[in-house]
Amino acid sequence: MRLLIVEDEKRLALSLAKGLTAEGYAVDVVHDGLEGLHMAGEGSYDLVILDIMLPGMNGYRVCGALRSAGNDVPILMLTAKDGEYDEAEGLDTGADDYLTKPFSYVVLVARVKALLRRRGPAGGASPVYEVGNLKVDTASRRVFLADDEITLTTKEFSVLEQLAVRAGEVVSKADILEHVWDFAYDGDPNIVEVYISTLRRKLGPELIRTVRGAGYRLEVRA
Numbered sequence: 001m002r003l004l005i006v007e008d009e010k011r012l013a014l015s016l017a018k019g020l021t022a023e024g025y026a027v028d029v030v031h032d033g034l035e036g037l038h039m040a041g042e043g044s045y046d047l048v049i050l051d052i053m054l055p056g057m058n059g060y061r062v063c064g065a066l067r068s069a070g071n072d073v074p075i076l077m078l079t080a081k082d083g084e085y086d087e088a089e090g091l092d093t094g095a096d097d098y099l100t101k102p103f104s105y106v107v108l109v110a111r112v113k114a115l116l117r118r119r120g121p122a123g124g125a126s127p128v129y130e131v132g133n134l135k136v137d138t139a140s141r142r143v144f145l146a147d148d149e150i151t152l153t154t155k156e157f158s159v160l161e162q163l164a165v166r167a168g169e170v171v172s173k174a175d176i177l178e179h180v181w182d183f184a185y186d187g188d189p190n191i192v193e194v195y196i197s198t199l200r201r202k203l204g205p206e207l208i209r210t211v212r213g214a215g216y217r218l219e220v221r222a
Contacts, residue, residue, distance in 0.1 A: 001046040001116060002026045006036030006062065007078065008054050016049065019105055020112070033057030037065055045073050047115055049108075050095070052079040060093050067094035072139060074115040078103075118165070129164040131220055134207065136164040143203075150202050155180065159195045163208065163218040172215035 003020055007013035008031045017027040028045075030036045033054035040048050040062070048066075052059035063075055077095040096118075097111050118138075129136040135144040141157055143150045152160065158180040163171055173192045196216055200208055209217045 002028070002044065003047050003049065003112070004036070004040055004045045005029045005049045006033065006040075006054065006059070007031065007049070007051040009051070016105075016108070020109070023109060031055075033059065033062050037062045040066055040073060041069065041071060047074045047076065047112060049076050049078060049112070052077060063095050064093040074118070076108075076111055076115060129161075129167065131164060131167045131218055134164075134203065134218075136160060145203055152199075152202065156195055156198055156202075159192070160199055160203075160218075163216060167218045168220040170211045170215045170217050175215070 003025045005013050005016055005020075005027060007016070007029070010031060013029045013031065017029050020027050028039065030039055031054075034056035036048075036050065036054070037057060039045075050059045050062060054062070057065075059077055059079070063077070066073065066075070074097075075095045076097045076099060078099050078101060080101045096115055099108060099111060127138060129138070133146045136157075137143070138161055143152055143157065143160065159176055162176050162180060173189060176192050177189060196208055196210075207219055209219055211217055
């Protein structure tokens with residue numbers, strides 16, 4: 001699999017490239033946003049690791065331009081910033097995940113592998129998950145309940161996606177926090193319950209079951 005790293009901190013970029021090459025990936029590195037956009041648009045990459053603060057064009061704009069062009073390559077955003085606003089902006093421009101510096105290399109590799117698993121071995125379009133009369137389209141990030149489209153925020157969709165990927169299984173609060181927020185998230189973990197409550201209000205209370213002491217399960221009904 002081919003990865004593209006767009007990072008202007010050259011020491012960090014080369015360190016990541018060396019490590020990911022040792023993991024068995026083919027890795028290209030560029031240090032400028034415009035060049036990164038060109039490479040990602042022209043090359044056949046399975047994943048892009050994209051810094052936000054870049055010369056030439058910042059990561060938000062690179063990500064937005066790729067998505068506007070119909071490029072669905074998974075994007076893992078890196079930034080020295082933190083805070084809900086920055087994360088929301090990154091995800092709203094089409095990024096698939098978000099990692100705040102400084103981060104553990106082990107964490108980054110885990111995120112990369114998770115995104116590649118979600119994309120699938122053939123590198124095709126993101127899948128559509130259908131659970132009963134619920135349809136979750138991860139490519140267009142749209143949700144349908146029977147014939148009605150349900151409008152969700154970025155975070156609501158991401159929480160539902162985690163449940164849909166493992167429909168019928170119990171997904172722990174820690175798993176949801178890890179994939180939807182960040183490994184370094186140190187806010188109130190009960191934020192997950194807030195989003196679950198909102199999803200139940202929009203999708204119906206019977207669809208998401210709480211498994212006491214374990215997590216949540218998206219019910220699969222024939």
